[in-house]
Amino acid sequence: MMQLRTKYLEPKLISQCIMGDPHAYSRLIAHYQQNLLTFLTRMCNDKNQAEDLFQETLIKVWRNFPKYDHRHKFSAWLFGIARNVAIDALRKKKVHSVINYTDEVPEYSDPHDVAGEVEAEELHNDLLDAINKLPEKQREIFLLRQHSHMSFREIAAATNQPLNTVLGHMHYAMTKLKKVLRDYDINEQ
Amino acid sequence: MxxxxxxxxxxxxxxxxxxxxxxxxxxxxxxxxxxxxxxxxxxxxxxxxxxxxxxxxxxxxxxxxxxxxxxxxxxxxxxxxxxxxxxxxPVPPIFKVLGGILLPIAAAVMFYLRLHPVETEQNYNWEPINFQQTITEIDSSLNALSSDLLWAETGESAWDEMRMDLEYRIEDISEALKE
Structure with missing residues:
Protein backbone atom coordinates (compact mmCIF):
# COMPACT_ATOMS: atom_id res chain seq x y z
CA MET A 1 0.00 0.00 0.00
CA MET A 2 2.79 2.34 1.01
CA GLN A 3 4.75 1.47 -2.12
CA LEU A 4 1.71 2.00 -4.32
CA ARG A 5 1.20 5.40 -2.75
CA THR A 6 4.86 6.36 -3.17
CA LYS A 7 4.93 5.11 -6.74
CA TYR A 8 1.68 6.44 -8.14
CA LEU A 9 -0.25 8.82 -5.93
CA GLU A 10 2.62 10.76 -4.41
CA PRO A 11 4.27 11.91 -7.67
CA LYS A 12 0.86 13.08 -8.91
CA LEU A 13 0.20 15.03 -5.71
CA ILE A 14 3.70 16.51 -5.83
CA SER A 15 3.18 17.71 -9.42
CA GLN A 16 -0.09 19.35 -8.38
CA CYS A 17 1.67 20.96 -5.41
CA ILE A 18 4.37 22.38 -7.69
CA MET A 19 1.61 23.93 -9.77
CA GLY A 20 0.20 25.44 -6.59
CA ASP A 21 -2.75 23.24 -5.65
CA PRO A 22 -3.22 23.67 -1.87
CA HIS A 23 -5.74 20.82 -1.63
CA ALA A 24 -3.22 18.36 -3.08
CA TYR A 25 -0.73 19.66 -0.54
CA SER A 26 -2.95 18.91 2.43
CA ARG A 27 -3.52 15.38 1.05
CA LEU A 28 0.20 14.86 0.61
CA ILE A 29 1.09 16.13 4.07
CA ALA A 30 -1.72 14.25 5.84
CA HIS A 31 0.20 11.06 5.14
CA TYR A 32 3.35 12.29 6.91
CA GLN A 33 1.87 14.46 9.64
CA GLN A 34 1.98 11.95 12.52
CA ASN A 35 5.52 10.84 11.78
CA LEU A 36 6.67 14.41 11.20
CA LEU A 37 5.11 15.63 14.43
CA THR A 38 6.63 12.79 16.45
CA PHE A 39 10.02 13.53 14.88
CA LEU A 40 9.73 17.24 15.73
CA THR A 41 8.53 16.49 19.28
CA ARG A 42 11.49 14.23 19.92
CA MET A 43 13.88 16.72 18.34
CA CYS A 44 12.80 19.66 20.48
CA ASN A 45 11.38 17.77 23.48
CA ASP A 46 8.32 19.96 23.53
CA LYS A 47 4.96 18.89 22.12
CA ASN A 48 3.56 22.41 21.86
CA GLN A 49 6.66 23.72 20.19
CA ALA A 50 6.58 20.74 17.83
CA GLU A 51 3.12 21.85 16.66
CA ASP A 52 4.46 25.32 15.89
CA LEU A 53 7.47 23.84 14.12
CA PHE A 54 5.16 21.56 12.16
CA GLN A 55 3.26 24.60 10.93
CA GLU A 56 6.51 26.35 10.05
CA THR A 57 7.73 23.25 8.22
CA LEU A 58 4.50 23.07 6.19
CA ILE A 59 4.88 26.67 5.03
CA LYS A 60 8.59 26.24 4.26
CA VAL A 61 8.00 23.06 2.27
CA TRP A 62 5.26 24.78 0.28
CA ARG A 63 7.39 27.83 -0.49
CA ASN A 64 10.27 25.64 -1.59
CA PHE A 65 8.19 23.29 -3.73
CA PRO A 66 9.32 24.90 -6.99
CA LYS A 67 12.89 23.95 -5.99
CA TYR A 68 12.03 20.32 -5.25
CA ASP A 69 14.13 17.90 -7.29
CA HIS A 70 12.11 14.89 -8.46
CA ARG A 71 15.20 12.67 -8.39
CA HIS A 72 15.21 12.80 -4.58
CA LYS A 73 12.79 11.00 -2.28
CA PHE A 74 10.06 13.37 -1.13
CA SER A 75 10.21 12.06 2.46
CA ALA A 76 13.96 12.76 2.57
CA TRP A 77 13.40 16.32 1.35
CA LEU A 78 10.49 16.87 3.74
CA PHE A 79 12.37 15.60 6.79
CA GLY A 80 15.46 17.54 5.73
CA ILE A 81 13.42 20.76 5.90
CA ALA A 82 11.79 19.70 9.19
CA ARG A 83 15.23 18.98 10.61
CA ASN A 84 16.47 22.46 9.62
CA VAL A 85 13.41 24.06 11.21
CA ALA A 86 13.96 22.08 14.42
CA ILE A 87 17.70 22.87 14.52
CA ASP A 88 16.98 26.59 14.08
CA ALA A 89 14.43 26.45 16.90
CA LEU A 90 16.85 24.59 19.17
CA ARG A 91 19.55 27.17 18.49
CA LYS A 92 17.16 29.94 19.41
CA LYS A 93 15.97 28.12 22.48
CA LYS A 94 19.35 26.71 23.58
CA VAL A 95 17.67 25.06 26.53
CA HIS A 96 17.36 21.32 26.84
CA SER A 97 14.43 20.69 29.05
CA VAL A 98 13.89 17.16 30.29
CA ILE A 99 11.20 15.55 28.24
CA ASN A 100 7.94 14.66 29.87
CA TYR A 101 6.31 11.74 28.20
CA THR A 102 3.49 11.31 30.65
CA ASP A 103 0.99 12.24 27.94
CA GLU A 104 2.05 9.28 25.84
CA VAL A 105 -0.14 6.41 26.91
CA PRO A 106 1.00 3.16 25.33
CA GLU A 107 -1.61 0.91 23.85
CA TYR A 108 -1.16 -2.81 24.46
CA SER A 109 -2.85 -5.70 22.81
CA ASP A 110 -3.00 -7.84 25.96
CA PRO A 111 -4.76 -5.96 28.79
CA HIS A 112 -4.07 -8.78 31.27
CA ASP A 113 -0.30 -8.66 30.94
CA VAL A 114 0.11 -5.89 33.51
CA ALA A 115 3.71 -6.76 34.36
CA GLY A 116 4.58 -6.74 30.67
CA GLU A 117 2.83 -3.40 30.27
CA VAL A 118 4.73 -1.83 33.11
CA GLU A 119 8.06 -3.15 31.89
CA ALA A 120 7.36 -2.06 28.33
CA GLU A 121 6.39 1.38 29.52
CA GLU A 122 9.56 1.61 31.59
CA LEU A 123 11.63 0.52 28.61
CA HIS A 124 9.97 3.11 26.38
CA ASN A 125 10.55 5.86 28.93
CA ASP A 126 14.16 4.84 29.49
CA LEU A 127 14.77 4.66 25.77
CA LEU A 128 13.23 8.08 25.17
CA ASP A 129 15.17 9.45 28.11
CA ALA A 130 18.40 8.08 26.66
CA ILE A 131 17.53 9.58 23.24
CA ASN A 132 16.80 12.89 24.95
CA LYS A 133 20.20 12.81 26.62
CA LEU A 134 22.07 12.15 23.38
CA PRO A 135 24.14 15.05 22.05
CA GLU A 136 22.12 17.09 19.56
CA LYS A 137 23.91 15.79 16.44
CA GLN A 138 23.60 12.15 17.47
CA ARG A 139 19.94 12.54 18.37
CA GLU A 140 19.26 14.29 15.07
CA ILE A 141 20.85 11.51 13.00
CA PHE A 142 19.16 8.76 15.01
CA LEU A 143 15.71 10.38 14.74
CA LEU A 144 16.10 11.20 11.05
CA ARG A 145 17.01 7.60 10.40
CA GLN A 146 14.03 6.25 12.34
CA HIS A 147 11.37 8.65 11.08
CA SER A 148 12.33 9.53 7.53
CA HIS A 149 13.61 6.06 6.54
CA MET A 150 16.41 7.76 4.64
CA SER A 151 19.58 5.87 3.81
CA PHE A 152 22.74 7.21 5.43
CA ARG A 153 23.89 8.69 2.14
CA GLU A 154 20.58 10.58 1.93
CA ILE A 155 20.93 11.75 5.53
CA ALA A 156 24.46 12.96 4.78
CA ALA A 157 23.12 14.92 1.79
CA ALA A 158 20.15 16.32 3.74
CA THR A 159 22.27 17.44 6.69
CA ASN A 160 25.22 18.65 4.60
CA GLN A 161 27.66 16.43 6.44
CA PRO A 162 30.22 13.89 5.19
CA LEU A 163 28.96 10.31 5.20
CA ASN A 164 31.60 9.20 7.70
CA THR A 165 30.58 11.93 10.16
CA VAL A 166 26.95 10.81 9.93
CA LEU A 167 27.95 7.17 10.43
CA GLY A 168 30.10 8.19 13.41
CA HIS A 169 27.17 10.01 15.06
CA MET A 170 24.93 7.01 14.49
CA HIS A 171 27.54 4.64 15.85
CA TYR A 172 27.91 6.60 19.12
CA ALA A 173 24.16 7.09 19.47
CA MET A 174 23.54 3.39 18.97
CA THR A 175 26.24 2.42 21.48
CA LYS A 176 24.48 4.48 24.16
CA LEU A 177 21.01 3.19 23.29
CA LYS A 178 22.16 -0.41 23.23
CA LYS A 179 23.07 -0.03 26.91
CA VAL A 180 19.44 0.75 27.75
CA LEU A 181 18.29 -2.44 26.10
CA ARG A 182 21.01 -4.45 27.81
CA ASP A 183 19.57 -3.34 31.15
CA TYR A 184 16.33 -4.98 30.11
CA ASP A 185 18.13 -8.04 28.71
CA ILE A 186 16.21 -7.61 25.47
CA ASN A 187 18.77 -9.37 23.35
CA GLU A 188 19.01 -12.31 25.66
CA GLN A 189 15.26 -12.97 25.61
CA MET B 1 46.53 -15.68 13.33
CA PRO B 90 -2.81 21.48 -15.42
CA VAL B 91 -3.28 21.62 -19.20
CA PRO B 92 -5.09 18.44 -20.36
CA PRO B 93 -2.67 16.19 -22.29
CA ILE B 94 -4.85 16.26 -25.43
CA PHE B 95 -4.31 20.03 -25.73
CA LYS B 96 -0.60 19.55 -25.30
CA VAL B 97 -0.57 16.97 -28.13
CA LEU B 98 -2.74 19.12 -30.38
CA GLY B 99 -0.65 22.18 -29.61
CA GLY B 100 2.51 20.23 -30.36
CA ILE B 101 1.19 19.09 -33.75
CA LEU B 102 -0.90 22.05 -34.90
CA LEU B 103 1.47 24.85 -33.99
CA PRO B 104 4.38 23.63 -36.17
CA ILE B 105 1.94 22.95 -39.05
CA ALA B 106 0.49 26.47 -38.76
CA ALA B 107 4.00 27.95 -38.63
CA ALA B 108 5.02 25.96 -41.73
CA VAL B 109 1.89 27.06 -43.66
CA MET B 110 2.49 30.71 -42.75
CA PHE B 111 6.10 30.46 -43.83
CA TYR B 112 5.07 28.86 -47.15
CA LEU B 113 2.43 31.54 -47.82
CA ARG B 114 4.97 34.23 -47.14
CA LEU B 115 7.24 32.75 -49.81
CA HIS B 116 4.39 32.01 -52.28
CA PRO B 117 1.62 34.52 -51.66
CA VAL B 118 -1.80 33.59 -53.07
CA GLU B 119 -3.28 36.39 -55.16
CA THR B 120 -6.65 37.15 -53.71
CA GLU B 121 -8.63 40.40 -53.65
CA GLN B 122 -6.86 41.24 -50.41
CA ASN B 123 -3.57 41.43 -52.22
CA TYR B 124 -4.61 44.21 -54.60
CA ASN B 125 -3.51 47.64 -53.70
CA TRP B 126 -6.64 49.64 -53.35
CA GLU B 127 -6.19 53.32 -53.98
CA PRO B 128 -8.02 55.58 -51.59
CA ILE B 129 -11.30 56.86 -53.00
CA ASN B 130 -11.18 60.47 -54.07
CA PHE B 131 -14.75 61.60 -53.51
CA GLN B 132 -14.23 65.00 -55.12
CA GLN B 133 -13.01 63.38 -58.28
CA THR B 134 -15.92 60.94 -58.18
CA ILE B 135 -18.39 63.82 -57.84
CA THR B 136 -16.76 65.61 -60.74
CA GLU B 137 -17.00 62.45 -62.83
CA ILE B 138 -20.66 61.97 -61.88
CA ASP B 139 -21.28 65.66 -62.65
CA SER B 140 -19.74 65.42 -66.07
CA SER B 141 -21.66 62.20 -66.76
CA LEU B 142 -24.89 63.90 -65.79
CA ASN B 143 -24.02 66.90 -67.97
CA ALA B 144 -23.37 64.56 -70.86
CA LEU B 145 -26.69 62.84 -70.25
CA SER B 146 -28.53 66.15 -69.99
CA SER B 147 -27.31 67.08 -73.39
CA ASP B 148 -28.86 63.92 -74.74
CA LEU B 149 -32.20 64.54 -76.49
CA LEU B 150 -33.98 61.78 -74.64
CA TRP B 151 -33.07 63.22 -71.22
CA ALA B 152 -33.17 66.85 -72.21
CA GLU B 153 -36.94 66.94 -71.72
CA THR B 154 -36.56 66.65 -67.93
CA GLY B 155 -35.01 70.17 -67.90
CA GLU B 156 -31.87 71.68 -66.34
CA SER B 157 -33.25 72.14 -62.84
CA ALA B 158 -34.19 68.46 -62.51
CA TRP B 159 -30.61 67.44 -63.40
CA ASP B 160 -29.22 69.95 -60.95
CA GLU B 161 -31.48 68.58 -58.25
CA MET B 162 -30.38 65.02 -58.95
CA ARG B 163 -26.74 66.10 -58.97
CA MET B 164 -27.13 67.99 -55.70
CA ASP B 165 -28.84 65.00 -54.20
CA LEU B 166 -26.00 62.76 -55.28
CA GLU B 167 -23.42 65.21 -53.89
CA TYR B 168 -25.17 65.26 -50.51
CA ARG B 169 -25.31 61.50 -50.38
CA ILE B 170 -21.60 61.21 -51.24
CA GLU B 171 -20.81 63.80 -48.57
CA ASP B 172 -22.85 61.79 -46.06
CA ILE B 173 -20.89 58.67 -46.96
CA SER B 174 -17.63 60.60 -46.68
CA GLU B 175 -18.54 61.91 -43.20
CA ALA B 176 -19.63 58.47 -42.08
CA LEU B 177 -16.31 57.02 -43.23
CA LYS B 178 -14.36 59.70 -41.32
CA GLU B 179 -16.22 58.85 -38.14
Whole structure:
Protein backbone atom coordinates (compact mmCIF):
# COMPACT_ATOMS: atom_id res chain seq x y z
CA MET A 1 0.00 0.00 0.00
CA MET A 2 2.79 2.34 1.01
CA GLN A 3 4.75 1.47 -2.12
CA LEU A 4 1.71 2.00 -4.32
CA ARG A 5 1.20 5.40 -2.75
CA THR A 6 4.86 6.36 -3.17
CA LYS A 7 4.93 5.11 -6.74
CA TYR A 8 1.68 6.44 -8.14
CA LEU A 9 -0.25 8.82 -5.93
CA GLU A 10 2.62 10.76 -4.41
CA PRO A 11 4.27 11.91 -7.67
CA LYS A 12 0.86 13.08 -8.91
CA LEU A 13 0.20 15.03 -5.71
CA ILE A 14 3.70 16.51 -5.83
CA SER A 15 3.18 17.71 -9.42
CA GLN A 16 -0.09 19.35 -8.38
CA CYS A 17 1.67 20.96 -5.41
CA ILE A 18 4.37 22.38 -7.69
CA MET A 19 1.61 23.93 -9.77
CA GLY A 20 0.20 25.44 -6.59
CA ASP A 21 -2.75 23.24 -5.65
CA PRO A 22 -3.22 23.67 -1.87
CA HIS A 23 -5.74 20.82 -1.63
CA ALA A 24 -3.22 18.36 -3.08
CA TYR A 25 -0.73 19.66 -0.54
CA SER A 26 -2.95 18.91 2.43
CA ARG A 27 -3.52 15.38 1.05
CA LEU A 28 0.20 14.86 0.61
CA ILE A 29 1.09 16.13 4.07
CA ALA A 30 -1.72 14.25 5.84
CA HIS A 31 0.20 11.06 5.14
CA TYR A 32 3.35 12.29 6.91
CA GLN A 33 1.87 14.46 9.64
CA GLN A 34 1.98 11.95 12.52
CA ASN A 35 5.52 10.84 11.78
CA LEU A 36 6.67 14.41 11.20
CA LEU A 37 5.11 15.63 14.43
CA THR A 38 6.63 12.79 16.45
CA PHE A 39 10.02 13.53 14.88
CA LEU A 40 9.73 17.24 15.73
CA THR A 41 8.53 16.49 19.28
CA ARG A 42 11.49 14.23 19.92
CA MET A 43 13.88 16.72 18.34
CA CYS A 44 12.80 19.66 20.48
CA ASN A 45 11.38 17.77 23.48
CA ASP A 46 8.32 19.96 23.53
CA LYS A 47 4.96 18.89 22.12
CA ASN A 48 3.56 22.41 21.86
CA GLN A 49 6.66 23.72 20.19
CA ALA A 50 6.58 20.74 17.83
CA GLU A 51 3.12 21.85 16.66
CA ASP A 52 4.46 25.32 15.89
CA LEU A 53 7.47 23.84 14.12
CA PHE A 54 5.16 21.56 12.16
CA GLN A 55 3.26 24.60 10.93
CA GLU A 56 6.51 26.35 10.05
CA THR A 57 7.73 23.25 8.22
CA LEU A 58 4.50 23.07 6.19
CA ILE A 59 4.88 26.67 5.03
CA LYS A 60 8.59 26.24 4.26
CA VAL A 61 8.00 23.06 2.27
CA TRP A 62 5.26 24.78 0.28
CA ARG A 63 7.39 27.83 -0.49
CA ASN A 64 10.27 25.64 -1.59
CA PHE A 65 8.19 23.29 -3.73
CA PRO A 66 9.32 24.90 -6.99
CA LYS A 67 12.89 23.95 -5.99
CA TYR A 68 12.03 20.32 -5.25
CA ASP A 69 14.13 17.90 -7.29
CA HIS A 70 12.11 14.89 -8.46
CA ARG A 71 15.20 12.67 -8.39
CA HIS A 72 15.21 12.80 -4.58
CA LYS A 73 12.79 11.00 -2.28
CA PHE A 74 10.06 13.37 -1.13
CA SER A 75 10.21 12.06 2.46
CA ALA A 76 13.96 12.76 2.57
CA TRP A 77 13.40 16.32 1.35
CA LEU A 78 10.49 16.87 3.74
CA PHE A 79 12.37 15.60 6.79
CA GLY A 80 15.46 17.54 5.73
CA ILE A 81 13.42 20.76 5.90
CA ALA A 82 11.79 19.70 9.19
CA ARG A 83 15.23 18.98 10.61
CA ASN A 84 16.47 22.46 9.62
CA VAL A 85 13.41 24.06 11.21
CA ALA A 86 13.96 22.08 14.42
CA ILE A 87 17.70 22.87 14.52
CA ASP A 88 16.98 26.59 14.08
CA ALA A 89 14.43 26.45 16.90
CA LEU A 90 16.85 24.59 19.17
CA ARG A 91 19.55 27.17 18.49
CA LYS A 92 17.16 29.94 19.41
CA LYS A 93 15.97 28.12 22.48
CA LYS A 94 19.35 26.71 23.58
CA VAL A 95 17.67 25.06 26.53
CA HIS A 96 17.36 21.32 26.84
CA SER A 97 14.43 20.69 29.05
CA VAL A 98 13.89 17.16 30.29
CA ILE A 99 11.20 15.55 28.24
CA ASN A 100 7.94 14.66 29.87
CA TYR A 101 6.31 11.74 28.20
CA THR A 102 3.49 11.31 30.65
CA ASP A 103 0.99 12.24 27.94
CA GLU A 104 2.05 9.28 25.84
CA VAL A 105 -0.14 6.41 26.91
CA PRO A 106 1.00 3.16 25.33
CA GLU A 107 -1.61 0.91 23.85
CA TYR A 108 -1.16 -2.81 24.46
CA SER A 109 -2.85 -5.70 22.81
CA ASP A 110 -3.00 -7.84 25.96
CA PRO A 111 -4.76 -5.96 28.79
CA HIS A 112 -4.07 -8.78 31.27
CA ASP A 113 -0.30 -8.66 30.94
CA VAL A 114 0.11 -5.89 33.51
CA ALA A 115 3.71 -6.76 34.36
CA GLY A 116 4.58 -6.74 30.67
CA GLU A 117 2.83 -3.40 30.27
CA VAL A 118 4.73 -1.83 33.11
CA GLU A 119 8.06 -3.15 31.89
CA ALA A 120 7.36 -2.06 28.33
CA GLU A 121 6.39 1.38 29.52
CA GLU A 122 9.56 1.61 31.59
CA LEU A 123 11.63 0.52 28.61
CA HIS A 124 9.97 3.11 26.38
CA ASN A 125 10.55 5.86 28.93
CA ASP A 126 14.16 4.84 29.49
CA LEU A 127 14.77 4.66 25.77
CA LEU A 128 13.23 8.08 25.17
CA ASP A 129 15.17 9.45 28.11
CA ALA A 130 18.40 8.08 26.66
CA ILE A 131 17.53 9.58 23.24
CA ASN A 132 16.80 12.89 24.95
CA LYS A 133 20.20 12.81 26.62
CA LEU A 134 22.07 12.15 23.38
CA PRO A 135 24.14 15.05 22.05
CA GLU A 136 22.12 17.09 19.56
CA LYS A 137 23.91 15.79 16.44
CA GLN A 138 23.60 12.15 17.47
CA ARG A 139 19.94 12.54 18.37
CA GLU A 140 19.26 14.29 15.07
CA ILE A 141 20.85 11.51 13.00
CA PHE A 142 19.16 8.76 15.01
CA LEU A 143 15.71 10.38 14.74
CA LEU A 144 16.10 11.20 11.05
CA ARG A 145 17.01 7.60 10.40
CA GLN A 146 14.03 6.25 12.34
CA HIS A 147 11.37 8.65 11.08
CA SER A 148 12.33 9.53 7.53
CA HIS A 149 13.61 6.06 6.54
CA MET A 150 16.41 7.76 4.64
CA SER A 151 19.58 5.87 3.81
CA PHE A 152 22.74 7.21 5.43
CA ARG A 153 23.89 8.69 2.14
CA GLU A 154 20.58 10.58 1.93
CA ILE A 155 20.93 11.75 5.53
CA ALA A 156 24.46 12.96 4.78
CA ALA A 157 23.12 14.92 1.79
CA ALA A 158 20.15 16.32 3.74
CA THR A 159 22.27 17.44 6.69
CA ASN A 160 25.22 18.65 4.60
CA GLN A 161 27.66 16.43 6.44
CA PRO A 162 30.22 13.89 5.19
CA LEU A 163 28.96 10.31 5.20
CA ASN A 164 31.60 9.20 7.70
CA THR A 165 30.58 11.93 10.16
CA VAL A 166 26.95 10.81 9.93
CA LEU A 167 27.95 7.17 10.43
CA GLY A 168 30.10 8.19 13.41
CA HIS A 169 27.17 10.01 15.06
CA MET A 170 24.93 7.01 14.49
CA HIS A 171 27.54 4.64 15.85
CA TYR A 172 27.91 6.60 19.12
CA ALA A 173 24.16 7.09 19.47
CA MET A 174 23.54 3.39 18.97
CA THR A 175 26.24 2.42 21.48
CA LYS A 176 24.48 4.48 24.16
CA LEU A 177 21.01 3.19 23.29
CA LYS A 178 22.16 -0.41 23.23
CA LYS A 179 23.07 -0.03 26.91
CA VAL A 180 19.44 0.75 27.75
CA LEU A 181 18.29 -2.44 26.10
CA ARG A 182 21.01 -4.45 27.81
CA ASP A 183 19.57 -3.34 31.15
CA TYR A 184 16.33 -4.98 30.11
CA ASP A 185 18.13 -8.04 28.71
CA ILE A 186 16.21 -7.61 25.47
CA ASN A 187 18.77 -9.37 23.35
CA GLU A 188 19.01 -12.31 25.66
CA GLN A 189 15.26 -12.97 25.61
CA MET B 1 46.53 -15.68 13.33
CA UNK B 2 43.09 -16.69 12.09
CA UNK B 3 41.57 -15.13 15.17
CA UNK B 4 43.39 -11.79 14.53
CA UNK B 5 42.20 -11.77 10.94
CA UNK B 6 38.69 -12.40 12.12
CA UNK B 7 38.90 -9.57 14.66
CA UNK B 8 40.05 -7.17 11.96
CA UNK B 9 37.17 -8.31 9.79
CA UNK B 10 34.75 -7.72 12.67
CA UNK B 11 36.16 -4.22 13.22
CA UNK B 12 35.65 -3.50 9.54
CA UNK B 13 32.11 -4.80 9.76
CA UNK B 14 31.49 -2.40 12.63
CA UNK B 15 32.42 0.45 10.27
CA UNK B 16 30.41 -0.84 7.35
CA UNK B 17 27.41 -2.24 9.20
CA UNK B 18 25.20 0.79 8.34
CA UNK B 19 25.97 0.68 4.66
CA UNK B 20 25.40 -3.08 4.79
CA UNK B 21 21.97 -2.48 6.34
CA UNK B 22 21.19 0.09 3.63
CA UNK B 23 22.32 -2.38 0.95
CA UNK B 24 24.67 0.30 -0.35
CA UNK B 25 27.79 -1.82 -0.63
CA UNK B 26 28.99 -3.47 -3.83
CA UNK B 27 27.41 -6.86 -4.57
CA UNK B 28 30.64 -8.73 -3.86
CA UNK B 29 31.06 -6.93 -0.52
CA UNK B 30 27.46 -7.66 0.45
CA UNK B 31 27.98 -11.33 -0.35
CA UNK B 32 31.25 -11.34 1.56
CA UNK B 33 29.60 -9.86 4.71
CA UNK B 34 26.69 -12.27 4.47
CA UNK B 35 29.21 -15.06 4.37
CA UNK B 36 31.02 -13.62 7.37
CA UNK B 37 27.79 -13.19 9.33
CA UNK B 38 26.94 -16.85 8.90
CA UNK B 39 30.11 -17.78 10.77
CA UNK B 40 30.66 -14.88 13.19
CA UNK B 41 28.51 -14.86 16.33
CA UNK B 42 29.95 -11.55 17.50
CA UNK B 43 28.90 -9.69 14.31
CA UNK B 44 25.52 -11.41 14.41
CA UNK B 45 25.11 -9.97 17.91
CA UNK B 46 26.09 -6.46 16.72
CA UNK B 47 23.48 -6.64 14.00
CA UNK B 48 20.85 -8.01 16.37
CA UNK B 49 21.50 -5.26 18.92
CA UNK B 50 21.02 -2.56 16.31
CA UNK B 51 17.82 -4.15 15.09
CA UNK B 52 16.61 -4.49 18.68
CA UNK B 53 17.15 -0.78 19.38
CA UNK B 54 15.35 0.14 16.18
CA UNK B 55 12.49 -2.23 16.98
CA UNK B 56 12.22 -0.97 20.56
CA UNK B 57 12.05 2.62 19.29
CA UNK B 58 9.46 1.62 16.72
CA UNK B 59 7.32 0.17 19.52
CA UNK B 60 7.39 3.38 21.52
CA UNK B 61 3.90 4.85 21.06
CA UNK B 62 3.84 7.84 18.78
CA UNK B 63 3.25 11.21 20.40
CA UNK B 64 -0.49 11.74 20.50
CA UNK B 65 -1.91 14.85 19.00
CA UNK B 66 -5.47 16.00 18.98
CA UNK B 67 -6.84 14.95 15.60
CA UNK B 68 -9.10 18.01 15.38
CA UNK B 69 -6.22 20.28 16.24
CA UNK B 70 -4.12 18.62 13.55
CA UNK B 71 -6.84 19.05 10.99
CA UNK B 72 -7.06 22.70 11.92
CA UNK B 73 -3.33 23.07 11.46
CA UNK B 74 -3.48 21.44 8.05
CA UNK B 75 -6.41 23.70 7.05
CA UNK B 76 -4.56 26.74 8.35
CA UNK B 77 -1.51 25.76 6.35
CA UNK B 78 -3.74 25.14 3.30
CA UNK B 79 -5.19 28.64 3.62
CA UNK B 80 -1.79 30.20 4.12
CA UNK B 81 -0.25 28.41 1.17
CA UNK B 82 -3.27 29.15 -1.03
CA UNK B 83 -2.60 32.84 -0.59
CA UNK B 84 1.09 32.58 -1.43
CA UNK B 85 0.97 30.97 -4.86
CA UNK B 86 -1.79 31.00 -7.45
CA UNK B 87 -2.94 27.58 -8.58
CA UNK B 88 -2.46 26.96 -12.27
CA UNK B 89 -4.60 23.98 -13.23
CA PRO B 90 -2.81 21.48 -15.42
CA VAL B 91 -3.28 21.62 -19.20
CA PRO B 92 -5.09 18.44 -20.36
CA PRO B 93 -2.67 16.19 -22.29
CA ILE B 94 -4.85 16.26 -25.43
CA PHE B 95 -4.31 20.03 -25.73
CA LYS B 96 -0.60 19.55 -25.30
CA VAL B 97 -0.57 16.97 -28.13
CA LEU B 98 -2.74 19.12 -30.38
CA GLY B 99 -0.65 22.18 -29.61
CA GLY B 100 2.51 20.23 -30.36
CA ILE B 101 1.19 19.09 -33.75
CA LEU B 102 -0.90 22.05 -34.90
CA LEU B 103 1.47 24.85 -33.99
CA PRO B 104 4.38 23.63 -36.17
CA ILE B 105 1.94 22.95 -39.05
CA ALA B 106 0.49 26.47 -38.76
CA ALA B 107 4.00 27.95 -38.63
CA ALA B 108 5.02 25.96 -41.73
CA VAL B 109 1.89 27.06 -43.66
CA MET B 110 2.49 30.71 -42.75
CA PHE B 111 6.10 30.46 -43.83
CA TYR B 112 5.07 28.86 -47.15
CA LEU B 113 2.43 31.54 -47.82
CA ARG B 114 4.97 34.23 -47.14
CA LEU B 115 7.24 32.75 -49.81
CA HIS B 116 4.39 32.01 -52.28
CA PRO B 117 1.62 34.52 -51.66
CA VAL B 118 -1.80 33.59 -53.07
CA GLU B 119 -3.28 36.39 -55.16
CA THR B 120 -6.65 37.15 -53.71
CA GLU B 121 -8.63 40.40 -53.65
CA GLN B 122 -6.86 41.24 -50.41
CA ASN B 123 -3.57 41.43 -52.22
CA TYR B 124 -4.61 44.21 -54.60
CA ASN B 125 -3.51 47.64 -53.70
CA TRP B 126 -6.64 49.64 -53.35
CA GLU B 127 -6.19 53.32 -53.98
CA PRO B 128 -8.02 55.58 -51.59
CA ILE B 129 -11.30 56.86 -53.00
CA ASN B 130 -11.18 60.47 -54.07
CA PHE B 131 -14.75 61.60 -53.51
CA GLN B 132 -14.23 65.00 -55.12
CA GLN B 133 -13.01 63.38 -58.28
CA THR B 134 -15.92 60.94 -58.18
CA ILE B 135 -18.39 63.82 -57.84
CA THR B 136 -16.76 65.61 -60.74
CA GLU B 137 -17.00 62.45 -62.83
CA ILE B 138 -20.66 61.97 -61.88
CA ASP B 139 -21.28 65.66 -62.65
CA SER B 140 -19.74 65.42 -66.07
CA SER B 141 -21.66 62.20 -66.76
CA LEU B 142 -24.89 63.90 -65.79
CA ASN B 143 -24.02 66.90 -67.97
CA ALA B 144 -23.37 64.56 -70.86
CA LEU B 145 -26.69 62.84 -70.25
CA SER B 146 -28.53 66.15 -69.99
CA SER B 147 -27.31 67.08 -73.39
CA ASP B 148 -28.86 63.92 -74.74
CA LEU B 149 -32.20 64.54 -76.49
CA LEU B 150 -33.98 61.78 -74.64
CA TRP B 151 -33.07 63.22 -71.22
CA ALA B 152 -33.17 66.85 -72.21
CA GLU B 153 -36.94 66.94 -71.72
CA THR B 154 -36.56 66.65 -67.93
CA GLY B 155 -35.01 70.17 -67.90
CA GLU B 156 -31.87 71.68 -66.34
CA SER B 157 -33.25 72.14 -62.84
CA ALA B 158 -34.19 68.46 -62.51
CA TRP B 159 -30.61 67.44 -63.40
CA ASP B 160 -29.22 69.95 -60.95
CA GLU B 161 -31.48 68.58 -58.25
CA MET B 162 -30.38 65.02 -58.95
CA ARG B 163 -26.74 66.10 -58.97
CA MET B 164 -27.13 67.99 -55.70
CA ASP B 165 -28.84 65.00 -54.20
CA LEU B 166 -26.00 62.76 -55.28
CA GLU B 167 -23.42 65.21 -53.89
CA TYR B 168 -25.17 65.26 -50.51
CA ARG B 169 -25.31 61.50 -50.38
CA ILE B 170 -21.60 61.21 -51.24
CA GLU B 171 -20.81 63.80 -48.57
CA ASP B 172 -22.85 61.79 -46.06
CA ILE B 173 -20.89 58.67 -46.96
CA SER B 174 -17.63 60.60 -46.68
CA GLU B 175 -18.54 61.91 -43.20
CA ALA B 176 -19.63 58.47 -42.08
CA LEU B 177 -16.31 57.02 -43.23
CA LYS B 178 -14.36 59.70 -41.32
CA GLU B 179 -16.22 58.85 -38.14
Missing amino acids: ISTNNEKLCERFDDEIWLYLDGELAKTEMASWENHLKKCASCQKRLLEIKSVELAYKNVPAVKFDAKQLQKQISRAENTVASTRRYQP
